Amino acid sequence: MIITEKKPLTELLENLEGFEKVFLIGCSDCAALAQTGGDKELEALTIKFTQAGKEVVGTLLSDGPCHNLRAKQELRGVSDEVSQADALVVLACGAGVQAVADLVSQPVMPGLNSLFLGNVKRYGWFEERCSTCGECLIADTGGICPVTRCAKSLVNGPCGGSQDGMCEVGGDRPCVWAQIMDRLKEQGRTGKLDKYQPMKDFERSIKPGVVDLRMENQDARSERLAMVIDGREEKYAHSEFGKRNWQIMLDDVKPEGLTRLQRDLDAGKFVQTAEIVPPKGVAIEKVLQYGKDIRDYVIAVNVNENPASVMRLNSLSLSHLFAREGIEPIFHITTRERNRLALQSELLGAYVLGVRNVLVLTGDHQSMGDHKEAKPVYDLDSVQLLRLCTEMMGGKDYNGHDLDGAPDFYLGAVVNPGSDLLDLQIMKMRKKALAGARYFFTQAIYDLKIFENFMDQVKDMDVKILAGIIPLKSAKMARFMNKNIPGITVPEKLIGRMEKAQDRTAESISICKEISEGCRDLCNGVHIMPIGWYSIIPQIFDPVKD
Ligand code: SF4
Ligand code: SF4
Known part of the structure; x- marks a missing residue:
């Protein structure tokens, strides 16, 4: 899920300067779980905006505004209230805010900062686990992602900075390479660590990313990726991907x-x-x-x-x-x-x-x-x-x-x-x-x-x-x-x-x-x-x- 944090009220009010009537949209999915954009947060923000002299003309708890078609239908149901608003504030990730901005004519303000793609460890406790790098390598690292969980994204082994198994950065989280080592030891697969992990191909993750399954289904994508990898081996025939020792x-x-x-x-x-x-x-x-x-x-x-x-x-x-x-x-x-x-x-x-x-x-x-x-x-x-x-x-x-x-x-x-x-x-x-x-x-x-x-x-x-x-x-x-x-x-x-x-x-x-x-x-x-x-x-x- 996408983990978000609330923007400070002062920033929200600054963004709304000159706009009196506001419509609020929340997200019952990720933002509700992150306690940043659910029912309670919509209610609390309504009170704060009212105290600050704004008129909240309506609220909508969307099932997930990042889903464009769904957001369109949901907004149709509240079109009268939305039409009265000078501006909208969306308590959702950046994708949700942009979906709404594409659907209405008024200015749309983000109410949250999007932080990372995370796991729910416990209720209210989230940790980043994947940076969507586009080339998943965790088959070699015991199912633990060094790209995301190492502060330096080191994929060929640790830096020299860990202390008592903790990362040199912050000192309050484990060095992921210690965890990878433990996991691979448990699995009897420490030999995986000797493998050279090549440089990542960021051409595959040029922004903005698009997956269009109308043009190409997932199996076809996978076949195309296999061809990209083959082509890359050919291209790097002189290098670590190729045959040369x-x-x-x-x-x-x-x-x-x-x-x-x-x-x-x-x-x-x-x-x-x-x-x-x-x-x-x-x-x-x-x-x-x-x-x-x-x-x-x-x-x-x-x-x-x-x-x-x-x-x-x-x-x-x-x-x-x-x-x-x-x-x-x-x-x-x-x-x-x-x-x-x-x-x-x-x-x-x-x-x-x-x-x-x-x-x-x-x-x-x-x-x-x-x-x-x-x-x-x-x-x-x-x-x-x-x-x-x-x-x-x-x-x-x-x-x-x-x-x-x-x-x-x-x-x-x-x-x-x-x-x-x-x-x-x-x-x-x-x-x-x-x-x-x-x-x-x-x-x-x-x-x-x-x-x-x-x-x-x-x-x-x-x-x-x-x-x-x-x-x-x-x-x-x-x-x-x-x-x-x-x-x-x-x-x-x-x-x-x-x-x-x-x-x-x-x-x-x-x-x-x-x-x-x-x-x-x-x-x-x-x-x-x-x-x-x-x-x-x-x-x-x-x-x-x-
Ligand atoms: S290697 Fe890490 S960042 Fe890349 S896709 Fe896998 S889990 Fe995500
Ligand atoms: S101490 Fe470990 S997790 Fe931290 S930056 Fe170095 S290798 Fe990465």
């Missing part, structure tokens, strides 16, 4: 020695990198100086893209400026704010601007940042974007059109070894590697035992792994991260050291050095996420030798 495709586009990061990792060196956050504005002198200050201590600099969903200078611009200064950038590209058209353009732009290391991420949800009201895009997830990068490196765009010059990238991704959904993290990491990721940056590591356990589970993978380190500023910061940042566990022993330290900077440097040393036998390098404390980097790392 992914590994062959990857081998075709595996550039060697493309960047210093790649050369050093492939040469078996233990590499040092660090992260620099672009400014919130155009004052770039400081960050360029930070880059120069640390360039002898790292082989490459990660340049974040709107970290924590806080709007900043984009990663590509700063990556390009670093490249011009001889500082090797690792360009971050997120799927949060661009669709596949924009992502491909940006990747081509990155290549011509001299950027070769590309780190593909989903990105923190926009509700965590400073533009909470922004529209989330998530046209692709990180696995799909990696796959798309690989296609582009093979000389094709998403639709298989030839590129006039193919880019070469050294592709990387992220993983959270401390995730509460570690099995799913590793499943997704394997998909990312199959899609083209050659190296992984991890969430911050403080407990080497947890990291060792993770490394043990992925030792068969032919990828490079760089462990993340966030220098601790205080015991309070460590406790904050333990509580609030998914996958971070700072052991009590380290917190105690920070608490007792006379010189906290010196203690923090010692801890970072110990973790870095501890990682030498476990992985391929470390990367420092200094959270603005750039001056600490030369104190943790020795200068990099050529």
Whole structure:
């Protein structure tokens, strides 16, 4: 059913300015169940409008105004009252309001906001379950919809943000991927999780949607869909829909020695990198100086893209400026704010601007940042974007059109070894590697035992792994991260050291050095996420030798 909410009275009265006589229409179906447009609500609104000086000339509780023919008949029965009205207010979903607007000559105002297509969990308790995406995939996800129930619509596995099984967004609802895993485990079908879910075909859901069974019955539609899918397999014969094995495709586009990061990792060196956050504005002198200050201590600099969903200078611009200064950038590209058209353009732009290391991420949800009201895009997830990068490196765009010059990238991704959904993290990491990721940056590591356990589970993978380190500023910061940042566990022993330290900077440097040393036998390098404390980097790392 369509779930609705009541518009504020002030908004309704504003819409009715200049109209004295009003006719009200409710809906005995969805809106009545949602307690927004049934008998009671019509009665209550009649009283409120009357108190506000309006004359309610009549009301109609429709059996469902979204049904045009039925609404026409129902309106005929009240045509005298309707004809007296200056305007109508409809307490139904947007479809119902529009049906009425097509049937009368007066202005028709919506009385409700339509929210989502939902299930009735209990009387008065509704939850969104389907976004009508047009390509139902829940046969592979245990009958649970990740398109709708994951805040980022991730279809190839979870982000690294769940905590105690709860979603990073809001924290008051379960991570749907934990539910999918549980359901598939119960059914003995966890193998379904390994399947690559391709990018959705939004051409099939161009607005407005129309199904006309006078022209084509449901069976004929289904046959036509089968032909569309066949045609798509043909169209993507070079791609994941076609016959070609992914590994062959990857081998075709595996550039060697493309960047210093790649050369050093492939040469078996233990590499040092660090992260620099672009400014919130155009004052770039400081960050360029930070880059120069640390360039002898790292082989490459990660340049974040709107970290924590806080709007900043984009990663590509700063990556390009670093490249011009001889500082090797690792360009971050997120799927949060661009669709596949924009992502491909940006990747081509990155290549011509001299950027070769590309780190593909989903990105923190926009509700965590400073533009909470922004529209989330998530046209692709990180696995799909990696796959798309690989296609582009093979000389094709998403639709298989030839590129006039193919880019070469050294592709990387992220993983959270401390995730509460570690099995799913590793499943997704394997998909990312199959899609083209050659190296992984991890969430911050403080407990080497947890990291060792993770490394043990992925030792068969032919990828490079760089462990993340966030220098601790205080015991309070460590406790904050333990509580609030998914996958971070700072052991009590380290917190105690920070608490007792006379010189906290010196203690923090010692801890970072110990973790870095501890990682030498476990992985391929470390990367420092200094959270603005750039001056600490030369104190943790020795200068990099050529
Ligand atoms: S995958 Fe989800 S959004 Fe798409 S049709 Fe199925 S239930 Fe609806
Ligand atoms: S934690 Fe991440 S993967 Fe899980 S539901 Fe939330 S956004 Fe989706």
